Amino acid sequence: MGLIKEIKSKEYRVGITPTGVAALIARGHQVHVEQGAGIGSGFSDQSYEQAGAKIVGTKQAWDQELVVKVKEPIEPEYRYLKQQIVFTYFHLAGVPWALTEALLAGKTSAVAYETLEDENGRLPLLAPMSAVAGNMSVQMGCHYLACCNGGKGVMLGSVLGKRHGNVLIIGDGVVGSHAARTAYGLGANVTVAGLFPENAARLQHEISSEIGFVISDPATIAEHVRSADLVVGAVLTHGARAAHVVTEAMVKTMQPGSVVVDVSIDQGGCIETAHLTTHEAPVFEKHGVVHYCVGNMPGAYPRTSTLALTDATLPYLLKLADKGLSALEQDARFAKALNTYQGYITCLPVAEAYAMQEHFRAFPAAFANA
Structure with missing residues (x-):
């Protein structure tokens, strides 16, 4: 798994705390943390190393089966979008089409915090940042x-x-x-x-x-x-x-x-x-x-925001790390987090926002025989 350093303007949050990394390591996963990823939130590279992570460069952090961020990839990061799972906020319906286009071209599995639902139909991974x-x-x-x-x-x-x-x-x-x-x-x-x-x-x-x-x-x-x-x-x-x-x-x-x-x-x-x-x-x-x-309003308070975000995302991150996209196939509400997959849009509101319904395929039914 790779943890990415945010490069969006004045964005200091990070996708996982060292405590979260330790939980992943305890489950037998390898964690590659991009150098300096947590500094803006008050987490040093040393603290991630002590949790069991390996500190790496940008390309190596992206070149993992599962990648974790806070904000949507921006243009300099598009070249890293390949056939990996990226777990982050995407807000695809509200950002330029170029990002969705890059995700489709890279056949990236975009798992979005903001469309994942809980058993009550609420948005548990959007809630902490909405509160901030x-x-x-x-x-x-x-x-x-x-x-x-x-x-x-x-x-x-x-x-x-x-x-x-x-x-x-x-x-x-x-x-x-x-x-x-x-x-x-x-x-x-x-x-x-x-x-x-x-x-x-x-x-x-x-x-x-x-x-x-x-x-x-x-x-x-x-x-x-x-x-x-x-x-x-x-x-x-x-x-x-x-x-x-x-x-x-x-x-x-x-x-x-x-x-x-x-x-x-x-x-x-x-x-x-x-x-x-x-x-x-x-x-x-x-x-x-x-x-x-x-x-990215909560980026102004990265320490509080990162701690609140990790509390919410870690249970789902552990499922993704353990089972990959099979975790989504087993949980219809978790599956709502998937926005792109195998070159298709899998979130209907995103397809409708860009009048690109021809690029929409439901997950997992439409891919059961892929």
Whole structure:
């Protein structure tokens, strides 16, 4: 197995901790760690060697039957994509077609963290990073609302018992729940827009009865966007490109210096005026509104993110290491993680995002006799 050093801009996370490597070694697997892979998260090469891994160069780390990363391969890494299993976040429906094309050409088995489901239909490997991003969305909103950072000068916080700042969170899943908890904890007025009324009771029980909840429809979203100081886009459709729930016309109604944070940007974004940014240049202004749309938000807190991610991924990684793709054949929900295989797209929402249904084949049924 190979553990890759991330080369995406300002990405410091790593796919496995030394403790995770030790668990793999104990199962009889060899682990090749690319030199410097864990340094950004506070894990030295020596700590991986002490866990039993071998420190190697880039090519040797990639040249393994199973490769583990955090973020999707980027263009300089395409040449390494061969007939191996790559276990990482891909977000294929929201990134340029070139990556999917490279995976198909290399006949790579792309096993995506973000489409793996548990027995309840939830996304257990997306959840830890969604939680971090949800917390961060409000922190970044606070930062950019300051006048000195281009914002309107509204604090999200309680001052002598009075709440200040209006936060609208669109989406009531893991991102939305964590964003709501953080915003309310700071002292802001918080409204969550969701599709399921029963989630109102959950949020109000878990956080506060003062949390507002509205049903997410265009008219209601438009009304609340107009008065929001911070809008957090937290919409997710499993494996598919995000829908635009905040239109450009809605953004135009916001007061100058307001902030939007589109956490859905990995899947294409749920705010029409959003486009992908990086930690090096995280924001831009459109119609007087500050937009924060960083695609790898949790990379800003790599130590916490790596520990949380490994806790979630390690049980599945051990299955992949032990059984290869047979582990997916034996578990239909694990099989949903497979996005490409033998030169075909195996995740229908990805094929639909690019109108490439002719490249879709279901796994494992379509390959049973291959």
